[in-house]
Amino acid sequence: MKTPVKNRLEWTVFGVSLLLIACVAGWLVTQMVGTDQPSVRLEVTPAESRRASQGYDLAVDVVNTGDVTAESVRIEVTVPSAGGPERRDAEIEYVPYRSKRRVWVTFDADPSTSRPTARVLSYHER
Amino acid sequence: MSMEREAPLPAAESLREYGRGIAGGFLFSLPLLLTLEMWAAGASFSPARLLAGLLATLVLLCGYNAYAGLRFDSTFTEIVIDSVEELGLGLALSAILLALLAGASGLLTGREFVGAVITQGLIVAIGVSVGTAQISGEGAGQGSAGRHLTLASEVVLALCGTVLVAANVAPTEEVILMAGRMGPGRLLAVMAISLALAAMLLYHSGFSGSARFAGTRRQEVVEGAIITYATALAGSAALLWYFQRFDAGAPHMAVAQCVLLAFPGTLGAAAGRLLLR
Numbered sequence: 001m002k003t004p005v006k007n008r009l010e011w012t013v014f015g016v017s018l019l020l021i022a023c024v025a026g027w028l029v030t031q032m033v034g035t036d037q038p039s040v041r042l043e044v045t046p047a048e049s050r051r052a053s054q055g056y057d058l059a060v061d062v063v064n065t066g067d068v069t070a071e072s073v074r075i076e077v078t079v080p081s082a083g084g085p086e087r088r089d090a091e092i093e094y095v096p097y098r099s100k101r102r103v104w105v106t107f108d109a110d111p112s113t114s115r116p117t118a119r120v121l122s123y124h125e126r
Numbered sequence: 127m128s129m130e131r132e133a134p135l136p137a138a139e140s141l142r143e144y145g146r147g148i149a150g151g152f153l154f155s156l157p158l159l160l161t162l163e164m165w166a167a168g169a170s171f172s173p174a175r176l177l178a179g180l181l182a183t184l185v186l187l188c189g190y191n192a193y194a195g196l197r198f199d200s201t202f203t204e205i206v207i208d209s210v211e212e213l214g215l216g217l218a219l220s221a222i223l224l225a226l227l228a229g230a231s232g233l234l235t236g237r238e239f240v241g242a243v244i245t246q247g248l249i250v251a252i253g254v255s256v257g258t259a260q261i262s263g264e265g266a267g268q269g270s271a272g273r274h275l276t277l278a279s280e281v282v283l284a285l286c287g288t289v290l291v292a293a294n295v296a297p298t299e300e301v302i303l304m305a306g307r308m309g310p311g312r313l314l315a316v317m318a319i320s321l322a323l324a325a326m327l328l329y330h331s332g333f334s335g336s337a338r339f340a341g342t343r344r345q346e347v348v349e350g351a352i353i354t355y356a357t358a359l360a361g362s363a364a365l366l367w368y369f370q371r372f373d374a375g376a377p378h379m380a381v382a383q384c385v386l387l388a389f390p391g392t393l394g395a396a397a398g399r400l401l402l403r
Contacts, residue, residue, distance in 0.1 A: 004204045007134035013144065014207055017214020024217060024244060025180060031173035038172070069170035096170040096238050126170055126370065 040125055041066035042095065044075050046116040047102070057104045058111040060118050064095040069126040073101075077118045081109035094126065143258060147212065150257010151219050151250040154290050158249050159223055163297040167369055168245030169238035176244045179368055180213075183248040187212055187255050190286050193279035194259055212258070216251025217243060249293050252286060260401070280399055281357050287398020288361030292391035296365040305382035313385045320358070320385075320392040325351035327396035354399060358391035359384055 006014070047059040060077055064070055073092045078085050088105045095101045135143075158164050168176075187209035191200065200208070221243045228242065295301060308316075329347050363384045366372060372380045 004201070004207060005134050006207075007137055007140055009137045009140050010135070010211075013214070014211050017211045017218075020214045020217055021180070021184075021210060024240075025177060027240070028173040028177040028180070028244075032177070067172070094166065094170060096241070097172070098237050099169070099235075126373070 038067040038097075040064060040068045040070040040097075040123060042070060042073065042120050042123065044118040044120055046077065046111065046118050049111040049116075052106060055106055055108045056110050056112075057106055058116055060090065060103050060105055061100055062092055062095055062103065062120075063100045064097055067097050069097050070095045071124040071126050073123040074121040075103070075118055076121050077105045077116060079107045079109050079111045079116045080114045083109075089121070095123075144215070147215060147254040147258040148219060150260065151216060151254035154253030154256060155246065155249040157294055159220065159246050160227070161294075161297065163299070164246060165224075165228060165242045167297045168242035171241055171245065171370075175368065175370075176241060179248050180244060182364070182368075183251055184209055184213055186282075186285065186289065187251060189282035190252070190255050190259075193282050194286075209255070212255045213247075213251045215254050216249075217247035219254070220244075220247035220250045249289075252289060256286065256290065277353070280353065283398045284354055284357040284395035285361050285398070287394035287396070287401075288358045288391040289365065289394070291394025291397070292358070292362050292365055292387050295390050296362070296371070296387055297369045301366075301383050301386055302371065302379070305379055305386055308382055308386070313382055316385050316389055317355075320389050321351050321355050323389075324354040324358075324392050324396050327393070328354065328399060354395045355388065355392055358388040358395040361395070362387035362391045 041064065043063045043065060045061045045063070047061050049056050049058040051057075058077065058079065060075065062073060062075060071094045073095050075090050075092070076087060077090065078087050086107050086109055088107065090103045090105050092101050092103055152159075171179075188205050191205045191208045191212075224239065224243055224246065228239065325347050328350050366380070366383050366387060371383055
């Protein structure tokens with residue numbers, strides 16, 4: 001087989017390109033290994049809160065540890081308060097697999113003085 | 127991206143070739159790089175789908191370089207080397223631009239970023255390949271002399287044109303929206319217009335490159351239009367599969383989307399057969 005005639009720059013570009021493609025392909029193959037039954041696995045966790053102009057904003061982290069992207073994820077967040085629990089719904093357009101999304105939900109009561117809870121109501125598998 | 131030669135090119139000339147490729151990569155793919163639907167698609171694709179896209183693009187690049195690269199007399203090894211370079215450049219350019227636009231703004235992070243880089247990089251790579259061969263500098267276009275166009279080469283060029291044009295539309299919601307509202311009558315009309323467009327562009331447009339189609343018999347016009355349209359349909363179906371547009375499972379929706387996407391795809395396919403040489 002005849003060796004192509006190339007200068008050093010061209011061989012360098014080829015070498016780096018080959019390495020890049022091999023790394024990308026290798027990474028994709030490792031991501032595929034061990035995925036027998038791909039599914040969405042969502043974990044919802046209330047995080048920090050902050051004072052807003054009207055009430056309080058509570059951050060809620062939605063983590064998808066599964067291997068399938070979740071779309072139209074609806075969550076319910078509850079903050080206990082003296083006048084009864086405050087419930088809010090929020091929707092996230094999509095949470096890619098093995099990724100995290102953060103949504104901010106507004107409450108009248110201060111979430112930092114109680115133990116807020118959150119749960120997933122529904123989602124679509126992509 | 128260099129082709130068969132007796133002596134290595136000077137580094138400055140190689141840089142000019144890469145410059146042409148980079149210009150082509152951005153020219154043909156910048157609208158996609160700045161489309162949020164593309165970012166979202168890449169971020170949510172499964173590794174298997176991304177890998178399939180990577181391999182399919184490498185095959186398409188090899189086909190393009192075999193039939194429309196800088197020179198017609200490249201060896202198989204040179205075609206593969208050029209294709210690897212172009213794919214690598216496409217991925218690198220996509221990574222740099224997305225890091226500037228999406229990474230810095232926090233819109234894409236970690237694994238999502240890698241997925242978006244791969245999806246966008248594939249289109250950039252085709253742009254790099256076309257840019258290198260088509261936005262040719264002095265003497266670079268001489269390679270097409272002596273090239274014999276066959277049915278296989280025409281189909282590959284039409285496929286490249288389809289991907290470059292239809293990829294701009296395939297990930298958008300508009301295709302699904304329109305497909306859901308169009309009945310068989312309208313879809314047949316779109317098919318007829320697409321076929322007529324292919325025939326007009328190839329045989330009656332007078333565009334650059336159409337001279338070799340001039341004076342052909344009516345049967346050849348029909349055959350040429352059908353081949354171009356069929357390639358556009360097949361390319362559109364592959365793009366729609368890649369962008370997960372068949373997941374709803376309804377056959378009517380799948381066919382309707384293919385017909386709709388093949389309309390711009392036919393423009394690309396005909397332009398590919400005329401211009402990508």
